[in-house]
Amino acid sequence: MQAGGKILYTNIGNPHSVGQKPLTWPRQVMALVDLPAEVGVDHPAAATLFPADAIARAKEIQAALGGGTGAYSHSKGNTLFRHDVVEFIQNRDNLPSDPESIFLTNGASTGISHILTTVISGPNDGCMIPIPQYPIYSATLAMLNGAQVPYNLDESKGWSCTLSGLEESLAAAKAKGITTKAFVIINPGNPTGQVLDESSLQDVCSFCAKHGLVLLADEVYQENVYTDAKKFVSCKKAASDAGVLDKLQMASFHSTSKGIFGECGRRGGYMELTGFNPEVVDEIYKLASSSLCSGLAGQVMTSLMCRGPSPGDASYDSHELEKATIFNSLKNRAKIVAEGLNAIDGFTCNPAEGAMYVFPRVEIPAGAIAAAKAAGTSPDGLYAMSLLEETGICVVPASGFGQEEGRVGFRTTFLPSSEEMQEGVKKMKEHHEMFVKRYQ
Amino acid sequence: MQAGGKILYTNIGNPHSVGQKPLTWPRQVMALVDLPAEVGVDHPAAATLFPADAIARAKEIQAALGGGTGAYSHSKGNTLFRHDVVEFIQNRDNLPSDPESIFLTNGASTGISHILTTVISGPNDGCMIPIPQYPIYSATLAMLNGAQVPYNLDESKGWSCTLSGLEESLAAAKAKGITTKAFVIINPGNPTGQVLDESSLQDVCSFCAKHGLVLLADEVYQENVYTDAKKFVSCKKAASDAGVLDKLQMASFHSTSKGIFGECGRRGGYMELTGFNPEVVDEIYKLASSSLCSGLAGQVMTSLMCRGPSPGDASYDSHELEKATIFNSLKNRAKIVAEGLNAIDGFTCNPAEGAMYVFPRVEIPAGAIAAAKAAGTSPDGLYAMSLLEETGICVVPASGFGQEEGRVGFRTTFLPSSEEMQEGVKKMKEHHEMFVKRYQ
Numbered sequence: 001m002q003a004g005g006k007i008l009y010t011n012i013g014n015p016h017s018v019g020q021k022p023l024t025w026p027r028q029v030m031a032l033v034d035l036p037a038e039v040g041v042d043h044p045a046a047a048t049l050f051p052a053d054a055i056a057r058a059k060e061i062q063a064a065l066g067g068g069t070g071a072y073s074h075s076k077g078n079t080l081f082r083h084d085v086v087e088f089i090q091n092r093d094n095l096p097s098d099p100e101s102i103f104l105t106n107g108a109s110t111g112i113s114h115i116l117t118t119v120i121s122g123p124n125d126g127c128m129i130p131i132p133q134y135p136i137y138s139a140t141l142a143m144l145n146g147a148q149v150p151y152n153l154d155e156s157k158g159w160s161c162t163l164s165g166l167e168e169s170l171a172a173a174k175a176k177g178i179t180t181k182a183f184v185i186i187n188p189g190n191p192t193g194q195v196l197d198e199s200s201l202q203d204v205c206s207f208c209a210k211h212g213l214v215l216l217a218d219e220v221y222q223e224n225v226y227t228d229a230k231k232f233v234s235c236k237k238a239a240s241d242a243g244v245l246d247k248l249q250m251a252s253f254h255s256t257s258k259g260i261f262g263e264c265g266r267r268g269g270y271m272e273l274t275g276f277n278p279e280v281v282d283e284i285y286k287l288a289s290s291s292l293c294s295g296l297a298g299q300v301m302t303s304l305m306c307r308g309p310s311p312g313d314a315s316y317d318s319h320e321l322e323k324a325t326i327f328n329s330l331k332n333r334a335k336i337v338a339e340g341l342n343a344i345d346g347f348t349c350n351p352a353e354g355a356m357y358v359f360p361r362v363e364i365p366a367g368a369i370a371a372a373k374a375a376g377t378s379p380d381g382l383y384a385m386s387l388l389e390e391t392g393i394c395v396v397p398a399s400g401f402g403q404e405e406g407r408v409g410f411r412t413t414f415l416p417s418s419e420e421m422q423e424g425v426k427k428m429k430e431h432h433e434m435f436v437k438r439y440q
Numbered sequence: 441m442q443a444g445g446k447i448l449y450t451n452i453g454n455p456h457s458v459g460q461k462p463l464t465w466p467r468q469v470m471a472l473v474d475l476p477a478e479v480g481v482d483h484p485a486a487a488t489l490f491p492a493d494a495i496a497r498a499k500e501i502q503a504a505l506g507g508g509t510g511a512y513s514h515s516k517g518n519t520l521f522r523h524d525v526v527e528f529i530q531n532r533d534n535l536p537s538d539p540e541s542i543f544l545t546n547g548a549s550t551g552i553s554h555i556l557t558t559v560i561s562g563p564n565d566g567c568m569i570p571i572p573q574y575p576i577y578s579a580t581l582a583m584l585n586g587a588q589v590p591y592n593l594d595e596s597k598g599w600s601c602t603l604s605g606l607e608e609s610l611a612a613a614k615a616k617g618i619t620t621k622a623f624v625i626i627n628p629g630n631p632t633g634q635v636l637d638e639s640s641l642q643d644v645c646s647f648c649a650k651h652g653l654v655l656l657a658d659e660v661y662q663e664n665v666y667t668d669a670k671k672f673v674s675c676k677k678a679a680s681d682a683g684v685l686d687k688l689q690m691a692s693f694h695s696t697s698k699g700i701f702g703e704c705g706r707r708g709g710y711m712e713l714t715g716f717n718p719e720v721v722d723e724i725y726k727l728a729s730s731s732l733c734s735g736l737a738g739q740v741m742t743s744l745m746c747r748g749p750s751p752g753d754a755s756y757d758s759h760e761l762e763k764a765t766i767f768n769s770l771k772n773r774a775k776i777v778a779e780g781l782n783a784i785d786g787f788t789c790n791p792a793e794g795a796m797y798v799f800p801r802v803e804i805p806a807g808a809i810a811a812a813k814a815a816g817t818s819p820d821g822l823y824a825m826s827l828l829e830e831t832g833i834c835v836v837p838a839s840g841f842g843q844e845e846g847r848v849g850f851r852t853t854f855l856p857s858s859e860e861m862q863e864g865v866k867k868m869k870e871h872h873e874m875f876v877k878r879y880q
Contacts, residue, residue: 017507024476031471031480036464040471045488049479067457072697072704106546106707109731117583139730143557257512264512265736267546290579291549296705297737 005392008424010412012396013190013356015262018416023261023322025054025315026304032058033300034069053313061300069296075289077104077270078296081303085270088306093237095245101273101281103288104299107264108220108253111271113140114287115251118280119181119214120146126178128169128213130161132359132401134190149173149180152404155361158350159194163203170211182214183207185235188221188354191401191411193334195230195353201238209244217252220269221355223259226331230353236274249275256301258356260323268298268305330356333414333421340425344432352414359398361409362432367439369408380408386435391427445832448864450852452836453630453796455702458856463701463762465494465755466744472498473740474509493753501740509736515729517544517710518736521743525710528746533677535685541713541721544742546734547704548660548693551711553580554727555691558720559621559654560586566618568609568653570601572799572841574630589613589620592844595801598790599634603643610651622654623647625675628661628794631841631851633774635670635793641678649684657692660709661795663699666771670793676714689715696741698796700763708738708745770796773854773861780865784872792854799838801849802872807879809848820848826875831867 009018016022028050032040040046041059050058062068064080076082082099089097105111116137120127126147129137133150141148151169153159173180185204187196208215217235225232235252239245256268273281288294309316334352341349341360349360364379372382380397387393387410398409414421449458456462468490472480480486481498502508504520516522522539529537545551556577560567566587569577573590581588591609593599613620625644627636648655657675665672675692679685696708713721728734749756774792781789781800789800804819812822820837827833827850838849854861 012512014507014512016510017512022476022508022510024479027474027476028479031475034467034474035471036462036467039464039468039489043489045485048485049483049489067454067705068462069705070456070462070701070703072452072454072457106731106735113731136730143727143730261510263510264732265507265509267733267735287583290576290583291546291553292704293707295546295707295735295737297735 007388008391008393008416008420010414010416010424011394013258013413013415014264015356015415016264020262020326020415022263023319025051025309025319026261026263026301028054028315029057029061029304030297030300033061033065037062051314053309053315057304057309061303065296069300073104073293073296073299075285075293076100076102077294077299081299082270084303084306085272089236089272093234093240095236095240097272103271103273103284104294104302105253105269105271105288106267106294106298107257108218108255108269108271109136110291110294111251111253111269112136112216112218114284115214115216115271116140116144116146116182117287118284120144123147124178126173126180127182127184128166128173128180129184130186130189132191132398132403133184134186134218135400137184138402147173147178149178150402153189153192153194155348155350155404158353159189159192160196160200161204163207166204166207180211180213182216184216184218186218187235188224188232190218190221190355191357191359191396191398192350193338193352193355193357193359194350195225195227195232197230198233198238198241201233201235202242205235205239205242205244205248208250209239209247215248215250217250219252220255220258222254223327224330224356225354226334227351227353232354236272245274247275249280256298256305259305260326261301261305262326263301266298266301267295268301270302329418330414333418334358336418337412337414337421337425340422341428344429346432346436356413356415357411358414359401359409359411361398361407364408365436365439368435371439380410383408383435384410387428387431390434391424391431393424393427393431447828448831448833448856448860450854450856450864451834453698453853453855454704455796455855456704460702460766460855462703463759465491465749465759466701466703466741468494468755469497469501469744470737470740473501473505477502491754493749493755497744497749501743505736509740511736513544513733513736513739515725515733516540516542517734517739521739522710524743524746525712529676529712533674533680535676535680537712543711543713543724543728544734544739545693545709545711545728546707546738547697548658548695548709548711549576550731550734551691551693551709552576552656552658554724555654555656555711556580556584556586556622557727558724560584563587564618566613566620567622567624568606568620569624570626570629572631572838572843573624574626574658575840577624578842587613587618589618590842593629593632593634595788595790595844598793599629599632600636600640601644603647606644606647620651620653622656624656624658626658627675628664628672630658630661630795631797631799631836631838632790633792633795633797633799634790635665635667635672637670638673638678638681641673641675642682645675645679645682645684645688648690649679649687655688655690657690659692660695660698662694663767664770664796665794666774667791667793672794676712686715689720696738696745699745700766701741701745702766703741706738706741707735708741710742769858770854773858774798776858777852777854777861777865780862781868784869786872786876796853796855797851798854799841799849799851801838801847804848805876805879808875811879820850823848823875824850827868827871830874831864831871833864833867833871
């Protein structure tokens with residue numbers, strides 16, 4: 001790296017760490033909820049610092065919490081907040097939801113861990129995961145000593161999957177003596193950025209229902225859809241439209257860390273269970289109880305994500321404007337980066353229809369592959385290290401997510417500012433030309 | 441229960457849920473840290489709502505956080521906060537501590553889970569746990585498919601243990617083919633409320649060092665010592681004084697949930713590792729990374745617990761007064777409850793030297809034991825249910841924590857107000873007389 005160079009972190013979906021500002025109203029409500037009433041909502045000067053609707057919401061939450069944010073809540077989360085989640089889901093899907101099936105979690109990762117822990121009992125229990133995948137799935141399966149059953153996303157068809165491909169993966173696992181118990185879908189995709197259409201989702205739901213697989217629907221990027229041609233459809237909606245909702249065991253995950261909030265440090269999120277036997281829900285509830293409850297800060301933030309200010313409230317317009325500004329900027333950056341990378345000779349990059357990432361494929365000379373082998377690293381490990389050293393841009397080698405044999409690439413976010421991302425794409429181009437020359 | 445009766449919850453160590461007020465200054469700092477600067481620390485009216493030292497500390501924390509509380513931190517926790525923990529430990533023990541060995545965790549439970557996950561690999565791996573114990577240990581061992589190796593605490597000697605008893609437990613496990621890997625000590629005790637003296641702690645440390653057992657030192661009640669005859673000594677200090685600190689692998693746990701803060705909903709805490717190989721620390725770090733980081737709200741609160749206002753600061757006197765008021769009230773209630781229960785004919789109750797609990801033994805008629813058997817419950821399950829139904833007091837049957845064969849009892853907190861606890865003890869006496877009469 002150039003001496004004194006600054007590192008551009010595009011390796012992790014951590015928006016606030018690279019300049020995204022928190023939304024004002026949710027932070028105001030949170031602060032008021034945490035303050036003892038006499039130095040907060042009931043302080044005579046409260047209205048000089050806080051808008052009326054933040055004070056009103058904080059009072060509502062404090063009344064619902066009883067013991068405040070300092071007390072353990074119910075292990076599934078506070079009832080008011082679970083009702084807020086239910087309203088959000090019902091408005092989204094136009095399908096009923098039940099607060100008893102909602103678990104507030106520390107981000108999505110706790111929920112994922114609870115479900116896999118419940119479903120996977122040993123080395124012959126398998127879970128289908130997309131390739132490429134987000135590593136929390138492979139890591140959790142490794143910890144549980146379970147088997148990965150990979151299914152491929154087709155880069156040439158916008159990172160989609162086919163029913164025949166799923167059946168083949170399942171049969172291949174069966175031939176190895178693995179009983180497949182669960183199926184992971186990530187939509188919008190991480191690291192791949194695609195948004196699946198409803199017909200693909202219906203296929204996946206029908207496939208899982210047919211084979212009795214527990215569906216883990218990782219939908220944490222549901223608010224991050226940038227293409228005008230598509231919209232987010234939940235697996236619950238797709239399962240209902242496919243007529244299999246009552247035949248399917250499903251856990252869907254959402255988080256305050258992504259979307260427009262980007263509140264990663266809050267560790268907030270929820271999981272909705274549908275179609276499980278009550279005994280299984282009880283087991284999952286026991287698991288949740290073993291760490292008492294999820295953090296109250298995350299619970300509060302989840303409720304504020306699901307229920308913002310209402311039209312006419314003091315903060316409604318400014319809250320909506322802040323959200324639109326962040327969303328439009330993300331949309332703009334998604335385009336800058338995907339188009340910019342695709343224009344580099346030797347790069348192929350699907351558009352970022354959603355999420356916060358692109359996952360370009362990079363052609364590198366045979367000399368680089370040999371050099372990587374000699375150095376005991378993967379070709380894209382060598383490439384990413386070179387990019388970091390030469391330009392200060394930090395990306396994740398694609399091999400960390402899994403990819404087809406012989407492919408080379410990386411994942412980059414588009415979370416830093418538009419200016420930084422434009423400059424970053426330019427540097428990636430210069431670096432690629434230099435890298436190709438070096439190893440030719 | 442009498443119609444319309446209110447339930448007195450003494451079943452869980454959740455202080456704010458039964459009326460303990462949060463400390464003002466930490467909540468003020470937290471609120472300011474969460475507020476965007478322009479509507480928080482930099483707002484012209486901030487000083488009308490917040491004391492100067494809360495504003496100053498919030499500014500210091502915001503500067504250290506960079507991306508604020510909305511960004512993921514380092515998976516071990518933010519560096520400033522880990523330094524605050526190190527200072528706290530060094531002041532307590534007069535021994536060096538290293539920020540690289542500190543992990544900020546979601547309460548103590550995440551840390552406990554990380555250590556047991558690292559150490560216990562299957563049904564032949566054992567962990568020594570006290571009987572009675574706090575059920576997170578048995579539950580986590582069950583989830584990991586590991587073996588409980590019980591060692592008894594002697595009720596007649598203030599819930600202490602002996603070296604010969606420990607050796608016997610270890611040998612008994614070995615005879616069953618179990619390789620014991622770890623040892624849990626809870627001091628001050630939960631559910632038993634004893635404070636161990638340094639010589640017992642030194643014995644435990646030497647025992648673990650001699651047998652190569654990883655010591656889990658559950659020290660979440662270290663600020664809750666009520667007897668003037670004893671003070672809290674950390675296992676780290678005891679190991680050092682016994683000359684085995686460099687021969688011992690130890691993880692010690694602390695939490696914002698107990699002590700004087702009682703901030704359970706915050707899910708804050710830390711774990712300090714000593715004596716582990718760097719490779720093992722790396723494995724634990726990987727585990728911590730799999731859920732990205734602990735919640736920032738818990739991290740902030742942990743730092744404020746470890747470093748309060750300094751003498752001369754605007755909030756110093758009020759913060760110390762609030763802490764002393766809570767502490768003295770807990771100390772008073774510990775006495776009321778232990779003495780009150782001990783005075784009941786048929787009750788034996790060791791003093792609550794520390795923690796938040798007493799664990800009385802109760803003599804019940806043979807008829808009650810037969811009735812419990814007939815009803816398919818444990819004798820103390822029957823007793824606790826009767827107590828709840830007749831008086832509205834909710835306690836936990838002692839069998840939930842493990843106890844010597846034939847013993848009957850329960851755990852009660854002394855967290856509700858002094859008036860409520862006095863009334864509660866009175867009702868427990870009346871209930872006991874009624875219960876004995878019913879089954880005689």
